[in-house]
Amino acid sequence: MKEQLLKAYEEETHASFVDSLTGAYTHGIFQLLLEEEIKRSQRYHDSFTLVLIDIDSFSLYNKQQNPATGDQALKKVAELIRENIRDLDLISRYSGDVFAVILPKSNAHEAYNAMGRIRMAVESHTRGELTVSAGLASYPEEALNREKLILEAEDALAQAKGGGKNTVYFKEKEKLSVVEQEFKILIVDDDARNVKLLGAILAPFNHEIVKAYNGEEALSLMKKIDIDLVLLDIMMPRMDGYEVCRRFKKSEATRLVPIILVTALDDMEARVKGINAGADDFICKPPNRIELIARINSLLRVNKLNKKLTSIENILISMANAVEAKDVYTKGHIQRVSNMAMALGKRMGLSASEIDALRFAGILHDIGKIAIPREILNKPGPLGLEEWKIVKQHPIEAYKICLPLEKTLGPALEAIRHHHEKLDGSGYPDGLKGEDVSVLARILSVVDIFDALDTDRPYCKGMPREKTFEILHRESDEGKLDAIIVEHLIEMLSPNDLQG
Numbered sequence: 001m002k003e004q005l006l007k008a009y010e011e012e013t014h015a016s017f018v019d020s021l022t023g024a025y026t027h028g029i030f031q032l033l034l035e036e037e038i039k040r041s042q043r044y045h046d047s048f049t050l051v052l053i054d055i056d057s058f059s060l061y062n063k064q065q066n067p068a069t070g071d072q073a074l075k076k077v078a079e080l081i082r083e084n085i086r087d088l089d090l091i092s093r094y095s096g097d098v099f100a101v102i103l104p105k106s107n108a109h110e111a112y113n114a115m116g117r118i119r120m121a122v123e124s125h126t127r128g129e130l131t132v133s134a135g136l137a138s139y140p141e142e143a144l145n146r147e148k149l150i151l152e153a154e155d156a157l158a159q160a161k162g163g164g165k166n167t168v169y170f171k172e173k174e175k176l177s178v179v180e181q182e183f184k185i186l187i188v189d190d191d192a193r194n195v196k197l198l199g200a201i202l203a204p205f206n207h208e209i210v211k212a213y214n215g216e217e218a219l220s221l222m223k224k225i226d227i228d229l230v231l232l233d234i235m236m237p238r239m240d241g242y243e244v245c246r247r248f249k250k251s252e253a254t255r256l257v258p259i260i261l262v263t264a265l266d267d268m269e270a271r272v273k274g275i276n277a278g279a280d281d282f283i284c285k286p287p288n289r290i291e292l293i294a295r296i297n298s299l300l301r302v303n304k305l306n307k308k309l310t311s312i313e314n315i316l317i318s319m320a321n322a323v324e325a326k327d328v329y330t331k332g333h334i335q336r337v338s339n340m341a342m343a344l345g346k347r348m349g350l351s352a353s354e355i356d357a358l359r360f361a362g363i364l365h366d367i368g369k370i371a372i373p374r375e376i377l378n379k380p381g382p383l384g385l386e387e388w389k390i391v392k393q394h395p396i397e398a399y400k401i402c403l404p405l406e407k408t409l410g411p412a413l414e415a416i417r418h419h420h421e422k423l424d425g426s427g428y429p430d431g432l433k434g435e436d437v438s439v440l441a442r443i444l445s446v447v448d449i450f451d452a453l454d455t456d457r458p459y460c461k462g463m464p465r466e467k468t469f470e471i472l473h474r475e476s477d478e479g480k481l482d483a484i485i486v487e488h489l490i491e492m493l494s495p496n497d498l499q500g
């Protein structure tokens with residue numbers, strides 16, 4: 001195709017398609033080649049990158065040296081570019097000291113690596129006398145037509161120059177910096193050819209590819225390796241992709257790992273089933289390279305963020321556990337409160353995010369006890385007035401500790417602060433009344449009281465259930481606790497309900 005094009009050009013214009021000095025294609029030919037590459041990439045759903053390479057401060061260099069030296073420099077740079085690109089890549093002389101390189105079947109990331117090599121080659125061959133800057137634009141990510149692509153590349157080149165020269169710039173750089181990191185991607189497919197194909201698509205990136213050829217293998221690998229993303233086939237013998245997905249999402253350790261279902265089934269039903277199983281995205285077989293990479297990158301970005309949050313969560317949870325260890329009376333209290341509050345929330349039909357908030361609030365509600373001296377926390381007898389004042393500060397202290405995580409915690413933060421409020425206004429720390437106490441705080445306070453009464457302590461046994469229920473009933477009759485929530489809890493814990 002390329003030869004035909006060049007021949008036609010020569011016949012039509014009677015002009016050479018090659019620049020006599022550098023051996024690169026001329027500007028006219030560059031425009032034709034670019035148009036041709038766009039058509040080819042459109043046809044084959046492929047990607048390619050256009051790079052503009054400019055010799056830094058070339059006019060100054062020309063002034064300082066004689067013109068022949070300038071020409072030599074241009075020739076040398078063209079040569080170095082050619083040495084560092086593939087045979088199928090096309091180099092043209094775009095203008096005076098600017099070269100254009102079309103890199104078919106490449107993405108910006110690959111082109112960036114190639115340009116990095118060229119930049120270093122020029123610098124080292126000329127002992128720093130000459131340097132180059134490059135701007136990249138990739139099809140189809142950044143532009144779909146010739147004019148726009150050139151504009152994007154020119155823009156990127158201007159950025160490289162503005163950024164201090166001797167640099168390579170592309171817009172997607174920031175996005176790609178995420179994928180420049182090494183992630184572990186698990187590919188699960190019973191057909192080895194598909195595993196190979198997906199592996200080949202991901203090969204240009206730094207990711208570590210882990211392979212599994214059936215569901216069981218995938219599940220066991222997930223237990224051993226800290227996987228960042230899963231590409232999962234649906235139709236597999238014994239355990240299908242839906243089941244694998246469900247199990248991943250059920251496990252606390254792997255529920256946040258994004259899963260892309262790769263499937264030959266492009267029907268709605270398969271997608272609905274996949275969504276119900278907890279899949280994060282879908283892609284059809286055979287996968288479109290660009291689409292697949294874009295989806296993987298976006299999920300990896302989300303995963304990276306999730307991981308950050310989870311590590312903050314983990315710190316808070318360990319802190320909450322450490323605080324609990326200080327208090328001999330409350331062993332296991334926060335975990336029980338968290339579990340029971342979630343169960344109650346589910347029973348009452350609360351949304352998934354509210355239930356998640358209950359999980360956090362349960363774990364963190366007493367974290368403020370960190371500010372209470374151990375002697376007060378563990379005092380066997382009744383507390384004095386001053387001591388009691390200090391204890392009553394713990395919801396505010398907890399709130400202050402958790403406040404920087406406001407965005408992650410959402411409504412849990414308010415529930416943490418108000419877990420000792422009473423509906424009649426007799427609670428603390430804010431003395432809220434009725435509607436001002438949120439449902440989450442109400443649930444938390446009922447469960448908190450129940451657990452305090454129900455649990456055995458070092459010097460006294462927990463109350464019998466009937467007695468505990470009696471106290472909860474009395475508190476709700478007095479308008480202190482939410483009567484409906486108390487009923488739900490009692491129903492949930494009564495033996496009949498457990499049987500049913």
Ligand SMILES: [Fe+2]
Nearest residue numbers: 365366419420
């Ligand atoms: Fe508390």
Ligand SMILES: [Fe+2]
Nearest residue numbers: 333365366448
């Ligand atoms: Fe508590």
